Amino acid sequence: MHLVWTGVARLLQRQGDASLKFVLQEAAQGELYAFGLSEPGNDAVLFDSTTAAAPQPDGGYAFTGTKIFTSLAPAWTRLGVFGKTAPADGIEELVHGFVTRGSSGVHTVEDWNTLGMRASQSHTTLLEEVVVPAERIFRHLPVGPNADPLVFAIFAVFETLLSAVYTGIGDRSLALAISFAGQRTGGSGALALSQHPEIRWQIAEAAMAMDSLDAQLRSVARDLDDGADHGGRWFAKLVGLKLRATTVAREVNDVGLHLAGGRGYHAASEIGRLHRDVLAGQYHPSSSESAHRTVASAWLGPLTAD
Numbered sequence: 001m002h003l004v005w006t007g008v009a010r011l012l013q014r015q016g017d018a019s020l021k022f023v024l025q026e027a028a029q030g031e032l033y034a035f036g037l038s039e040p041g042n043d044a045v046l047f048d049s050t051t052a053a054a055p056q057p058d059g060g061y062a063f064t065g066t067k068i069f070t071s072l073a074p075a076w077t078r079l080g081v082f083g084k085t086a087p088a089d090g091i092e093e094l095v096h097g098f099v100t101r102g103s104s105g106v107h108t109v110e111d112w113n114t115l116g117m118r119a120s121q122s123h124t125t126l127l128e129e130v131v132v133p134a135e136r137i138f139r140h141l142p143v144g145p146n147a148d149p150l151v152f153a154i155f156a157v158f159e160t161l162l163s164a165v166y167t168g169i170g171d172r173s174l175a176l177a178i179s180f181a182g183q184r185t186g187g188s189g190a191l192a193l194s195q196h197p198e199i200r201w202q203i204a205e206a207a208m209a210m211d212s213l214d215a216q217l218r219s220v221a222r223d224l225d226d227g228a229d230h231g232g233r234w235f236a237k238l239v240g241l242k243l244r245a246t247t248v249a250r251e252v253n254d255v256g257l258h259l260a261g262g263r264g265y266h267a268a269s270e271i272g273r274l275h276r277d278v279l280a281g282q283y284h285p286s287s288s289e290s291a292h293r294t295v296a297s298a299w300l301g302p303l304t305a306d
């Protein structure tokens with residue numbers, strides 16, 4: 001999540017938008033950035049918010065709301081949040097800013113008790129009139145879908161880095177599957193599993209899937225770095241990568257779990273830990289349904305109204 005913010009700052013900077021230059025400077029000085037964007041039941045993700053952003057006389061905002069799954073909760077020193085203003089002249093807006101650790105009104109609810117227990121401990125964060133000063137407010141956006149470069153940058157960096165994490169889980173699962181196939185023997189006890197044609201097929205399928213995923217991840221990451229122009233297909237490429245990475249990693253992990261035999265079912269086994277971890281991939285945006293909608297629209301155009 002720290003790297004998502006530094007990646008967003010870099011993408012914006014490349015386009016001549018220096019609004020997050022301070023993120024890069026502070027990260028270089030050791031500050032740790034986290035993402036406090038997700039909210040319970042908010043399917044609009046970046047396009048709406050259930051958090052209230054109340055304007056302060058000096059240009060700052062006071063944020064009140066609930067942010068779920070704040071990874072790095074025990075350690076962050078800067079938390080990116082957003083919220084929605086009350087209507088003024090009938091218009092609401094979304095306001096983005098960075099909270100500094102130690103600000104009054106930030107409460108961490110220690111509810112990180114999940115299937116996959118990561119060291120990054122994604123606790124819930126309650127914001128109670130947390131004031132972000134004017135110099136830490138970095139964007140005002142309309143409610144609803146919009147093409148602001150910040151939205152693209154957050155989405156692009158988030159989906160690509162997230163995909164890299166799950167690709168890594170897939171890689172390690174394949175390595176473990178291969179080692180189980182070499183170590184374990186079949187029913188007769190004579191031949192290693194790696195000598196059984198059915199098992200060789202499974203490993204070959206998993207390896208081919210990982211090779212394709214590796215190529216897809218590198219291509220999207222390179223295009224992002226090079227500023228490639230995919231026009232209206234950019235979002236389709238990003239959600240496609242995220243869905244492919246989280247799905248393939250899970251399938252390859254299943255092969256490892258299968259070849260581990262009963263030892264894989266022990267809670268302390270590495271392949272079992274990777275299994276619990278890979279399950280989380282389905283919960284990050286974009287969901288399978290949303291990804292398919294995005295890709296279908298990119299290729300077929302929007303759904304026409306009845």
Ligand SMILES: Cc1cc2nc3c(=O)[nH]c(=O)nc-3n(C[C@H](O)[C@H](O)[C@H](O)COP(=O)(O)OP(=O)(O)OC[C@H]3O[C@@H](n4cnc5c(N)ncnc54)[C@H](O)[C@@H]3O)c2cc1C
Pocket residue numbers: 001034035036037038039040041042043068069070071072122280283284285
């Ligand atoms: C391992 C992991 C790490 C993550 N790290 C981050 C991060 O660092 N920063 C970040 O911003 N997001 C993070 N997320 C959140 C993620 O991006 C999604 O927002 C999250 O998984 C919610 O998905 P959902 O829409 O399926 O769940 P939701 O349906 O929104 O459910 C999520 C939680 O909200 C509750 N809930 C749902 N609807 C309501 C309601 N109407 N009222 C009250 N409670 C409700 C549910 O019971 C559940 O506990 C992380 C998620 C995971 C799994």
